[in-house]
């Protein structure tokens with residue numbers, strides 16, 4: 344197939360492209376390098392790979408890109424909770440205008456879209472595990488943290504609006520994917536932040552009291568599920584992609600410190616200090632994976648310890664000695 348991947352130089356996009364090329368597909372990637380990196384673009388099987396630097400808000404560019412395309416993976420988004428609280432307009436525009444553009448050009452050509460959504464949209468719902476038809480319990484608009492979840496929710500509505508017009512779509516909701524290449528900057532996820540801090544023997548900053556839990560998902564598992572979204576069985580469905588290994592953030596810090604053989608201290612930082620006044624965290628996030636198993640033949644196969652070791656090794660090789 345000829346496949347377009349938006350956000351192709353990013354963490355998930357670049358891993359996906361490697362797998363798609365390996366499977367024999369032709370891939371075109373678009374990325375504006377706001378987060379992705381050139382060095383993450385593929386170095387093998389490149390004869391079937393094209394890269395275009397650009398912004399998904401550019402409709403004309405997208406129209407050109409989909410000319411020969413059979414499928415779109417729409418992964419591009421402004422990411423990170425810190426970005427969400429600091430740059431809400433950028434986050435909202437990227438989600439809503441970007442996704443609207445993608446869906447419209449896809450609709451004009453009748454090309455299926457696999458849309459990357461997020462477990463963030465379950466918000467403060469306390470009924471675990473989250474099934475795909477669970478309620479979204481989002482805080483008020485004054486609390487900026489919820490703008491990403493709200494924008495992604497609207498994106499999901501957009502997907503179904505186009506689906507009603509006959510466009511095949513699949514929505515995947517990622518649950519804390521981690522692994523090599525995830526950004527470790529202040530805008531990155533907690534795993535790379537803790538790993539880099541641990542390798543430098545700097546403090547691991549646990550926000551709040553550290554009792555909040557997540558089900559971290561290793562990138563190779565996420566990619567397995569994403570590739571299987573090509574199957575028609577996944578059309579017009581919302582599917583959680585996560586793991587069932589639940590861990591508190593305090594335990595995550597301790598585990599990373601141990602596996603990285605680090606002398607870091609683990610310190611608690613109040614949410615207000617980390618993210619600004621009035622911040623609301625999600626206390627627990629746990630996916631039901633029944634649907635992913637049924638529709639995508641997906642069962643997470645990489646245990647946290649194994650995934651963390653591989654991720655730590657990757658960062659260790661890249662940090663200054």
Ligand code: UDP
Pocket residue numbers: 424463519531532533534536537548549550551555557592624625
């Ligand atoms: N977190 C933390 N220290 C950090 C970064 C994040 O304790 O340096 C916490 C954060 O408050 C949240 C969890 O780790 O409870 C996961 O955060 P992340 O930003 O990776 O993703 P989220 O699940 O919030 O989307």
